[in-house]
Amino acid sequence: xxxxxxxxxxxxxxxxxxxxxxxxxxxxxxxxxxxxxxxxxxxxxxxxxxxxxxxxxxxxxxxxxxxxxxxxxxxxxxxxxxxxxxxxxxxxxxxxxxxxxxxxxxxxxxxxxxxxxxxxxxxxxxxxxxxxxxxxxxxxxxxxxxxxxxxxxxxxxxxxxxxxxxxxxxxxxxxxxxxxxxxxxxxxxxxxxxxxxxxxxxx
Numbered sequence: 250x251x252x253x254x255x256x257x258x259x260x261x262x263x264x265x266x267x268x269x270x271x272x273x274x275x276x277x278x279x280x281x282x283x284x285x286x287x288x289x290x291x292x293x294x295x296x297x298x299x300x301x302x303x304x305x306x307x308x309x310x311x312x313x314x315x316x317x318x319x320x321x322x323x324x325x326x327x328x329x330x331x332x333x334x335x336x337x338x339x340x341x342x343x344x345x346x347x348x349x350x351x352x353x354x355x356x357x358x359x360x361x362x363x364x365x366x367x368x369x370x371x372x373x374x375x376x377x378x379x380x381x382x383x384x385x386x387x388x389x390x391x392x393x394x395x396x397x398x399x400x401x402x403x404x405x406x407x408x409x410x411x412x413x414x415x416x417x418x419x420x421x422x423x424x425x426x427x428x429x430x431x432x433x434x435x436x437x438x439x440x441x442x443x444x445x446x447x448x449x450x451x452x
Contacts, residue, residue: 327433337367
């Protein structure tokens with residue numbers, strides 16, 4: 250726990266500064282954890298149930314066509330915004346944020362992101378209702394959205410898809426039908442983030 254607290258010891262101050270500067274301009278505020286994950290035609294091999302003493306056999310496909318999910322997930326109310334996009338560039342990430350800003354445009358969105366190279370947005374102007382907070386480098390445990398991808402991949406493993414369109418259709422159905430608000434809140438809930446938010450914005 251100490252390892253988690255040290256890199257984020259400035260979190261309450263960061264949230265408070267954002268609150269003082271931007272809160273009055275918006276009707277509501279929320280925090281989100283953002284990340285990307287790759288999904289493709291190459292079979293993700295994982296454990297599966299079988300009878301005692303029986304070695305499991307699954308179909309396997311070795312292919313290299315991929316797509317990506319860009320997602321933002323709120324531990325506060327389970328809200329989410331997910332896009333399927335082919336590629337990881339600063340321009341694509343920026344376009345994702347612009348589209349996210351249009352979702353609940355009167356909500357101030359405080360988004361925690363990692364330090365991926367394509368997250369550099371020095372040449373772009375962020376929408377007014379988007380504020381980014383970077384987690385420390387090499388600290389995936391500080392970004393609970395990683396757990397969302399793990400949850401999805403538990404159902405994605407050991408599957409063989411005929412083409413990339415089938416992969417996209419499967420992802421679309423899973424996000425829409427099987428990733429509930431309650432699941433997002435349960436998976437991403439972290440006392441440090443949630444309590445810091447509540448103290449700053451709901452007290």
